[in-house]
Amino acid sequence: MNDEREDLIRRITETQRDLGRLLARHPSPLFRSHLTMRQLKVLMILAVNGSASGQDLAHGLGVGLGTVTGIVDRLVTQGLVSRHEDPHDRRVRRVELTPDGVALMEEINDTGIEHYRRIMDHLDTETLRALEHVTRTVQAVAEDLAQADSPSLRSF
Secondary structure, eight states: OOHHHHHHHHHHHHHHHHHHHHHHTSOOHHHHTTOOHHHHHHHHHHHHHSEEEHHHHHHHHTSOHHHHHHHHHHHHHTTSEEEEEETTEEEEEEEEEOHHHHHHHHHHHHHHHHHHHHHHTTSOHHHHHHHHHHHHHHHHHHHHHHHHSOHHHHTO
């Protein structure tokens, strides 16, 4: 990779990090939730995949099944997830978001989007067109890379 490309990538990633820091200054439902990082990861996995087995969660978190059981127990107590029998294999228990879990994840995502929207409202149309083009290009590359990854990594 040439020096100009490397410098551009560095500057872009630094700018994205700085933007993330600015956006993190705004109150977020994430901070009011009192979730641990592992609990949040479970909710994110479930938000993306709809449901998951304990084994799926253990793999996605890189922990043992016993650890997952404790994490899920606490999320059940908070009313954010539920367990149910897998309709295809009665030996497997699946975990999924409850309506409260779905609402929390949507609120977390929506809050971030609202803050980003406030920024975009101050950009001129030409800049928005360029940003839309760049965003779609980055998304297309990300989708291509995700398809190239192994199926077990794509869902987590």
